[in-house]
Amino acid sequence: MKTYVNPVYPYARAAELDRPGAQRPVVIVGAGPVGLAAAIDLGQRGVPVVVVDEDRTVSVGSRAICYAKRALEILDRLGCGQRVVDKGIGWNVGKVFFKGELVYRFDLLPEAGHRRPAFVNLQQYWFEQYLVERASALPCVDLRWGSKVVAVRPRADGVDVTVATPDGEYTLGCEWLIAADGSKSSVRQLLGLEWEGQAFRDRFLIADIHMTSNFPTERWFWFDPPFHPNQSALLHRQADDVWRIDFQLGWDADPEAEKKPERILPRLRAMLGDDADFEIEWASVYTFACRRMQHFRHGCVLFAGDSAHVVSPFGARGANSGIQDADNLVWKLDLVLKGQSPDALLDTYDFERTRAADENILHSTRATDFITPKSRVSRTFRDAALALARDCPFARRLVNSGRLSLPAILADSPLNTPDRDADFARGPGAMVPGAPAADAPVAGPSGSWLLDYVGGVFALLCFDAAVVRSDVVALAQDAIPCRVVEVGGARGQIPAGFMTQAPAEARPHSPHAATPAFTRIDDVDGLAARRYDARPGTVYLLRPDQHVCARWRKFDLASVRAAITRATGNS
Amino acid sequence: MATLIIESNHPSPDDFYERLIAMHRGLSDEESALVNAKLILLLANHIGDPEVLAQAMAAAREGVRAARAPGAV
Numbered sequence: 001m002k003t004y005v006n007p008v009y010p011y012a013r014a015a016e017l018d019r020p021g022a023q024r025p026v027v028i029v030g031a032g033p034v035g036l037a038a039a040i041d042l043g044q045r046g047v048p049v050v051v052v053d054e055d056r057t058v059s060v061g062s063r064a065i066c067y068a069k070r071a072l073e074i075l076d077r078l079g080c081g082q083r084v085v086d087k088g089i090g091w092n093v094g095k096v097f098f099k100g101e102l103v104y105r106f107d108l109l110p111e112a113g114h115r116r117p118a119f120v121n122l123q124q125y126w127f128e129q130y131l132v133e134r135a136s137a138l139p140c141v142d143l144r145w146g147s148k149v150v151a152v153r154p155r156a157d158g159v160d161v162t163v164a165t166p167d168g169e170y171t172l173g174c175e176w177l178i179a180a181d182g183s184k185s186s187v188r189q190l191l192g193l194e195w196e197g198q199a200f201r202d203r204f205l206i207a208d209i210h211m212t213s214n215f216p217t218e219r220w221f222w223f224d225p226p227f228h229p230n231q232s233a234l235l236h237r238q239a240d241d242v243w244r245i246d247f248q249l250g251w252d253a254d255p256e257a258e259k260k261p262e263r264i265l266p267r268l269r270a271m272l273g274d275d276a277d278f279e280i281e282w283a284s285v286y287t288f289a290c291r292r293m294q295h296f297r298h299g300c301v302l303f304a305g306d307s308a309h310v311v312s313p314f315g316a317r318g319a320n321s322g323i324q325d326a327d328n329l330v331w332k333l334d335l336v337l338k339g340q341s342p343d344a345l346l347d348t349y350d351f352e353r354t355r356a357a358d359e360n361i362l363h364s365t366r367a368t369d370f371i372t373p374k375s376r377v378s379r380t381f382r383d384a385a386l387a388l389a390r391d392c393p394f395a396r397r398l399v400n401s402g403r404l405s406l407p408a409i410l411a412d413s414p415l416n417t418p419d420r421d422a423d424f425a426r427g428p429g430a431m432v433p434g435a436p437a438a439d440a441p442v443a444g445p446s447g448s449w450l451l452d453y454v455g456g457v458f459a460l461l462c463f464d465a466a467v468v469r470s471d472v473v474a475l476a477q478d479a480i481p482c483r484v485v486e487v488g489g490a491r492g493q494i495p496a497g498f499m500t501q502a503p504a505e506a507r508p509h510s511p512h513a514a515t516p517a518f519t520r521i522d523d524v525d526g527l528a529a530r531r532y533d534a535r536p537g538t539v540y541l542l543r544p545d546q547h548v549c550a551r552w553r554k555f556d557l558a559s560v561r562a563a564i565t566r567a568t569g570n571s
Numbered sequence: 572m573a574t575l576i577i578e579s580n581h582p583s584p585d586d587f588y589e590r591l592i593a594m595h596r597g598l599s600d601e602e603s604a605l606v607n608a609k610l611i612l613l614l615a616n617h618i619g620d621p622e623v624l625a626q627a628m629a630a631a632r633e634g635v636r637a638a639r640a641p642g643a644v
Contacts, residue, residue, distance in 0.1 A: 388630070
């Protein structure tokens with residue numbers, strides 16, 4: 001490849017080869033996007049974590065390239081969002097073509113006032129490299145390259161993992177094992193666990209090319225284009241003038257022959273023209289499937305990302321959902337490790353993320369069925385929807401080139417406190433219990449976006465002077481602390497008796513001790529109040545993963561404490 | 572005069588489309604054509620309004636072979 005050289009990370013002889021090690025709290029198998037995200041989150045919380053990976057480098061090939069807004073917001077909390085955004089290519093607009101003609105365009109983020117775009121395209125190797133660098137900077141994270149898991153033995157109170165290295169094998173004991181080792185998960189296979197789903201009878205060629213071009217930074221999808229008749233094609237821009245092109249090949253294509261440059265070049269020439277100046281960076285032919293394990297928790301083993309569930313790539317729901325798995329899992333695991341929640345809290349990881357996986361599988365299966373119709377009548381309906389799409393807006397909603405990744409709304413989670421106040425907005429985009437917190441521009445002491453002030457620990461968003469000083473102190477001093485974020489109106493009038501800064505006696509017990517117990521931010525454009533359907537006095541309780549778990553029109557200390565008890569599996 | 576709705580009118584377009592395709596599962600092309608024809612007749616009767624049906628027929632015929640269908644408005 002011209003634009004990237006895979007780093008080779010150092011292998012180090014493990015101390016356990018010479019003497020048995022102490023029991024570890026957490027071992028993660030797999031240093032891909034999901035394992036690294038989990039490791040960074042644990043490391044930020046001060047939980048010692050060992051990550052083992054059989055390779056000594058990042059992804060070979062660009063693989064997962066589309067990182068969605070929610071994944072970027074999670075990365076912001078993990079301290080690597082900005083690097084990914086700076087290096088990557090942000091985009092919001094997609095275009096759909098049928099037989100060479102533009103039939104419609106869509107904008108995935110039509111409103112202003114969000115820190116992150118709908119998507120950033122970045123090659124997976126860059127993405128992983130940034131996460132490796134972030135993880136390596138955390139003293140609690142022990143990355144072990146060239147270390148392959150060859151045996152997994154569950155115990156009553158943990159797991160023993162046998163790791164093979166160039167210097168021989170050793171055993172690592174841990175309380176919790178996170179299997180983030182991808183779709184061919186060794187942990188899943190070593191434990192003899194199954195997953196179920198369907199494989200699709202189609203093949204796709206991915207070609208990454210290096211090309212200087214002034215194509216717009218948009219997602220372009222072609223059904224039956226003149227340059228690739230009867231099949232589909234997809235174009236994405238990545239960092240460093242690398243472009244991703246997907247060609248649908250059909251089930252009968254020969255995967256080995258199609259990978260050869262002499263087969264790829266004519267396809268690219270037909271698409272880009274004879275004058276285009278490009279070089280092939282990387283190419284791969286793949287098939288895909290939608291599958292998931294029935295459960296993501298098996299005793300002390302927790303499956304996350306592709307090891308637990310896989311989807312077809314249309315919609316970018318693979319890596320993005322895996323990062324949400326890690327986001328959902330780690331705060332729960334932290335509470336269980338501290339003895340502040342029963343281990344049954346981890347069953348809610350299974351509950352919430354198996355439902356999210358079902359949603360992702362449903363969307364990606366539908367997209368695949370639209371792109372690769374299974375029957376003549378299905379193909380006829382597809383072409384009819386495409387033919388109507390230019391003039392009839394309803395038909396655009398039927399065309400499915402991929403329903404692009406949106407965060408799961410954990411609406412039926414047992415951790416939510418159902419709305420008691422009936423006048424809250426519901427419906428699409430509403431901040432119902434289970435929804436991930438919406439961002440908004442704000443002014444405040446440590447960042448100009450609302451999401452800068454929540455996450456990591458429980459947070460209470462209070463609109464316009466809802467909470468008095470003594471209650472802020474009480475929440476900060478609880479065993480599972482909750483910080484208060486006061487969202488003021490744009491004019492920032494604070495009634496007498498309410499605070500303007502954190503009281504000195506509010507000292508949270510959390511490892512996020514640097515986080516103040518109280519922060520006041522201004523809703524500079526009024527968008528926070530609008531997005532949260534807030535009135536003066538409205539309060540929202542957000543989980544450490546920034547999902548709403550309760551909301552009220554009026555603050556009440558006992559209700560907030562009860563909601564935290566519920567959201568931590570302690571009720 | 573009633574106007575054909577061309578903005579999306581399905582509560583969940585993807586649910587509708589999945590059900591539409593699933594209706595044809597296991598059918599031959601001839602059987603599918605028959606099922607489609609029955610479906611159109613049922614929906615046309617449900618709609619009833621001749622103006623709306625004429626507009627729908629014209630929109631459906633649009634772009635399929637240059638000459639207008641006999642009797643099209």
